[in-house]
Amino acid sequence: MKEYMKKLFILPVIGLLLFSACNDLDIAPKNVITDDDLMTNEAGMEIYLARMYSYMPFEDFKYMAQWGVNYNSWLGAMGIEGTGEALNRDGICTAFTGENTPYWGQAFTLLRDANHLLETLPKYKNNFKEETYNHYLGEAYFVRATVFYAMARRFGGVPLVTKEIQYPADADKLEVPRSTEKETWDQVLADFNSADSLLLPKSPKTGYANKYVALSFKSEAMLYAGCVAKYNETVSGRLTGFGQKTGVRVIGFAEDEWQAASIKYFTEAYKAAKKVMKDGGYSLYKKKWSATDKDAQYQNMVDMFSDLTSPENIYVKEYSYPTLTHGFDAYSAPFIFRSPLASGTCPTLDFLELFEGFDRYPDGTIKVTTGNANNQGNYIMYDKPLDFFKNAEPRLRAYVIFPGDVFKGKTIDIRAGVYTGSAPINPLFSDYSYNNATTLYQHLPAYKQTPKTLYLSPREGNSQETVSYNGTTMTAGGENGPFYDNGEACLTGLYDRKWLNPDPSFVAGEGKSDQPFILMRYAEVLLNAAEAAVELSLAGVSSPDDDDLLQVATDAVNQIRERAGATLLTSKLTATVDGRNIVRKERRKELALEHKTKWDLRRWRVWHYEGRDGFWGETRNKDLYSNSSRFRFRGLYPFFSTATGKYFFDAHFQWVSQKTFEYNIIDYYFAIPSGEVSKSLYIDQQPNR
Amino acid sequence: MKRIAFYLLFCGLFSFSSCSLFELDNYDAPSETLKGEVVDVATGEPVLTDQGSEGIRVRLTELSWGENVTPNPDFYCMADGTFQNTKIFKGTYNIRIDGPFIPIIREDERGVPIADETKTVEIKGTTVVRFEVQPFLKVEWVGEPTVTNGKIKAKVRVTRAVSEADFQAKIEPMGGYSSTFLNVTDIQLFVSYSSSVGYRARDDRWSSKIEYSGSSFNALLGQPVTIESNGTIPSGRTVFVRAASRINYDTPKGSGTRRWNYSEPVQVMIP
Secondary structure: OHHHHHHHHHHHHHHHHHOOOOOOOOOOOOOOOOHHHHOOOHHHHHHHHHHHHHOOOOOOOOOEOOOEOOOOOOOOOOOOOOOOOEEOOOOOOOOOOOOOEOOOHHHHHHHHHHHHHHHHHHHHHHHOOHHHHHHHHHHHHHHHHHHHHHHHHHHOOOOOOOOOOOOOOOHHHHOOOOOOHHHHHHHHHHHHHHHHHHOOOOOOOOOOOOHHHHHHHHHHHHHHHHHHHHHHHHOOOOOOEOOOOOOOOOEOOOOOOHHHHHHHHHHHHHHHHHHHHHHOOOOOOOOOOOOOOHHHHHHHHHHOOOOOOOOOEEEEEOOEOOOEOEOHHHHHOOHHHOOOOOOOOEEOHHHHOOOOOOOEOOOOOEOOEOOOOOOOOOEOOEOOHHHHHOOOOHHHHHHEEOOOOEEOOEEOOOOOEEEOOOOOOOOOOOOOOHHHOOOOHHHOHHHHOOOOOEEOOOOOHHHOOEEEEOOEEEEOOEOOEOEOOEOOOOOOOOEEOOOOOOOOOOOOOOOOEOOOEEEEEHHHHHHHHHHHHHHHHHOOOOOOOOOOHHHHHHHHHHHHHHHHOOOOOOOOOOOOHHHHHHHHHHHHHHOOOOOOHHHHHHHHOOOOHHHHHHOEOEOOOHHHOEEOOEEOOEEEEEEEEOOOOEEEEEEEEOOOOOOOEEOOHHHHOOOOOHHHHHHOOOOOOOOOO | OHHHHHHHHHHHHHHOOOOOOOOOOOOOOOOEEEEEEEEEOOOOOEOOOOOOOOOOEEEEEEHHHOOOOOOOOOEEOOOOOEEEEEEEOOEEEEEEEEOOEOOOEEEOOOOOEEEEOOEEEEEOOEEEEEEEEOEOEEEEEOOOOEEEOOEEEEEEEEEEOOOHHHHHHHHHHHOOOOHHHHOEEEEEEEEEOOOOOOOOOOOOOOOEEEEOOOOOOHHHOOOEEEEEOOOOOOOOOEEEEEEEEEEOOOOOOOOOOOOOEEOOOEEEEOO
C-alpha cells in the first residue's frame, strides 16, 4: 500500500514536468543554413555557387560517356565511345547511344538551385555592389543555360523549368511537359544571352564564370542547335516527331521552320565566337612555339594542357592534390607505368590518318608496304619504329605516344611480334577488309605451324615468347605489348599522351592526379567561328558583321594549323561541302580526346551507316571500316624482322580486346528514362522509340 | 518464467497479425500465351523477317492502367513471320506491329489518326491474332544458289508487294512524302553457319551486299539479280543463306530503321 502511495505521488510530478514549458521553442536552428546566411554576403554566395558548380554537367576527368554524369574518375579514359579517337579493353568502350545515368533527375535539382537564386537574390540586392549582384544573377543564368544545353543535346525538347516550383502543390502544378526542341534551344540561347549581359568580363574569382566563358559555350551550343536543325534533314525520316501524350514536337524541327532556325543559330554561334575573339583577350598558347622547330611545336602543345597561366584557357576545371583529385594517370598511362591499371586510352590508326606526315596509298590510308594497298608489295622497313613517324605533325606527337617515343623519361617500347622469315617480307594477310577483321595474327599459319616464323606473346613476363637474335634473347612482345591475351597492355600500337602528367617524378595512383581539365579553350572558339561562318556561307547568308565569312574561317583554321605545325591553307575556303569539311576535320584533330568529338559526330549526323561517309570530318569510304550499322577501328602494329634487324608496320583492325560499335538513327536522341515516362501524365518518350 | 512465456506468446501473436494470414501474398505468374502471324494481305503468304530489332517489332500495351500507359518490353517476330509470347499477364492489350510493310497505324503530321489497324484483344489462355499487312517488297530465289571455289552465287528476284500508287496513297497523308521512299536501296546476301541466318546472325566474312543509289534499281524490279558471297567459305561446311532487300522508308516513321523483306533461308553445302 505504501508503494502504491508513492507511485501515486511521483507520477503526477512527472506529468507536471511534461507541461512545464512556458516559452515557444522559436530559436533558429544553428545547423540549418538559410537564404539569410548565404545571400547576404559574398562568402555565403561563394558557398552557394560552389554547390552549383560541383553539380554542373561538365565533362572532364570525372566523366565517362557510358556512365553519364556521375562525377567519378574510375577507369578514366578519353574518346573511347565509338568516335574512332581511341579504344579501351572494357565494356565502357561502346558507342555513345545513351548514358547509364541519364542526365535528367540531377538536372532538375540544379535548375532548382539556379531558379532559386534568380528569384531570391533580388531581395538581398542591397547587400552587394551592383556589378557583383548582376554577376551572381549571370552565374545563375549560365548554370541554367548549361543544364538546358546538356539536356537538349541528349534529348531534344525537354521540360523548361524556368521558375522555382513550390512544393507541395497539386500534381498539375508540379509537372512540366517537354517543350519543342526549337523552344528548348531558344531557351538555351536566351539564358546564355542573359548570362552574357550580366556577367563580369573577368571572373571575380578562379572558377567563376565570366562574360566570355558564357559566350564561348554559347557558340558551342548554338553550333549544335544549328546543325540539328539542318542535318536532321539529311537523315531518313527527317528525324522529327510529336510526343504521344502532349502532341508537342519534342524532337526535330517543322519542315517550314528548320531552315530559318538553323541560320538563326549559326548566326548566334558566329557572333558569340567573334565577340570572344575580338574582346576576350585570349590567344593560342605559344609559349615555347617556334616557327622553325618541330620539337618546340610539339613540346608547346604538350605543355599547354597543364599550364594554368595559358592565355588559351577560357574555362578550366582545376584539381588540387590531395583534396580534389582524379585518377586519369592511373588508368590511361602506358603499361609499364600501370598503377593499378593502364592502357585505357589507345588511339586508333584511323585517327592517326587524319594527320599529316605519312606516306599514303592511293585511297588515302597510311602506307606500310611498297604496293598500292596494304595487302600488296613488301613491307617498308625502318631502322627503329620512331622513324615511321619522323615527319608526323607535331600536334599528333603531342596527343599520341608513338612506339619508341619517350614518355616520363622512358622509351615506350611497343612491339606486336618478331618475324623470323626471310626478307623482303610479304604482307602477313591477303585480306585486310572489314569482313576479315576477326582473323588475327595468332590465327596465321606463320604463327601456328612448326617451325614458325612469327612470334607473338599472349601475356607479359614469363608468358612472353622469346627469339634468339644476335646472341641475345629477344621477347616477342614489347614491354608495353601488345599481348594477344592481355587487354591491359597496348591495344592498337599507340598510346594517348594528352592529359597525362609528363613529370618523370610523378608517381601515378588512384586519386593521385591533379592536372587541370580545360573545358573551354580559345582554339575551340576559333573553330566554332570557322564552322558557323562556313555554314552561313553554305546557306547563302551575308555576313552578320562586316568581316568576310570565309576569310574569318580561313584565318581561324590557319591560326590553329600554324600552332600545330601543320601545312597552312594557301587559298581561301570555299562555300562548299569540301570547305566545310576542312573545318570539320581540323576540329576533329585539334579537339580530339577532349570529350568533344562525340557531340560533333552527333550534331553532324554522321554516325549512322547512311551518313557515315562523313564520320571523319573529311569524306572517307565508310565500307572500309563498317558494315551496315556496325563499325570497327584499326591499329598500327610494329613487328621486328630478325632477317634484316629492322622494323615493319602492319595496319590491321583492332587486334586485342576487339570492339565492334553500332550506331543507329534513333540514337541521335537518347531515350527519356522510362521511369520518368511511366510515372508522369506529361513526360513524353521519344516518338521514334 | 511464466511472465516470459506470456510475453513470447504475445509477441508471437503480433507477428501473425497481417491482414490475410492464410492467403499467399503473391500475384499469379504471367502464363497467358499470345500467338500471332503476319501475312501479306494480297497473297496470304507470311512476311518473312529476322529476329532482332531490325525485324518485325511486336509492341503490347496493357490498357487497364488508365491514361498513362507505357508499353511492355518489345519483342520480335521469328524469322518465319510468326510470333509467340507465353509469359503474359491476363488482361486487355493493344497489339501493334512495325515492320517492312505499310504502317498499320498512320497519323498525319499533327498526330491526327488516319488509320489504325492495331488489334486490341483480351489475352487469356492462348490468344491467336493474325495481321494482314502490305509488305513493301517480295524477295525470292531464282533457281538454286551455286557454289564455286567457296563462293556462293545466287539469283534473287525483288518485286514490289505493294503497288507504287497504293504506297503513295497511304504514306503521303502522313506528311513529308517523297517519291524517293519507294527506291530500293540494297540487296543483301546473308551467310551464316546458323539456320536462323539473317542480319543479326550473319557472318561478316562471307555476307555481301549490292547497293543502289537513287532510283537505279527500278529497271531491275522483277529481274533476276546475281549476287555473290564474299571471301572463301571453307569446303566441307554447310551454311545457310538468305537474301533481303529494302526500300528507302523507315518504320516506324522517324526511327531511321529501314527494315528488310527477306527470302526463305536455303541450306548450301560447300563442296
